[in-house]
Amino acid sequence: MDSLLHTEEEEDVVAAGPAHQAFWFFLHALLALLAWAGLMFAGDILHPQISQTVILLLSFAVPLIAGNLINRARQDDMATLVWLIGMIWILMVSLWVLDMPTGPNECFQCDATDKLTRTFFSLPRPSGLIDNDGPFLGTWPTAALIGYSIGARLALRRRS
Secondary structure, eight states: OOOSOOOOHHHHHOOOHHHHHHHHHHHHHHHHHHHHHHHHEEEHOOOOOOOOHHHHHHHHHHHHHHHHHHHHHHHHHGGEEEEEHHHHHHHHHHHHHHSSSBTTTBTTTOHHHHHHHHHSSSSOOOOOOGOOOOOIIIHHHHHHHHHHHHHHHOOOOOOO
16 A cells, blocks of 8 residues: 655655756756757868758757757756757847848848848848857757757656
8 A cells, every 4th residue: 555655765856956956957958058069069070061951950969869868867857948948048049139230231121030030040041140140049059958858858757
């Protein structure tokens, strides 16, 4: 017969305070960004001629694998929540881009949708805003954080 009392394992989970959770949350975010930075470093060394779409997919897939492996080794619910930092980041960069003035060679007469799609996805061509570094500054790190979260969630074992 199951006891109504908490087990020691449950007490350890409850004992993890906000400071402990915040530490692991930011550590997992750092690990996700380090996995993405490793990908960017490898690309810088190898100088491959691949499209931005492939880089976006790799920016998602490499941290997904890293998050999965890390959360298999150490089960942590906080690893599944780092996508929040990615969403906050892309929103901040989006506000920065939307606030920028347009002009010749800088998304001349673009509306808000054109500014965002041309800056973050270079579709149909780059906008010229933030020196055409929109994917590097906004899209790819966000994809890395989301990928890490999904990979960590896939590795998380359910508690009975």
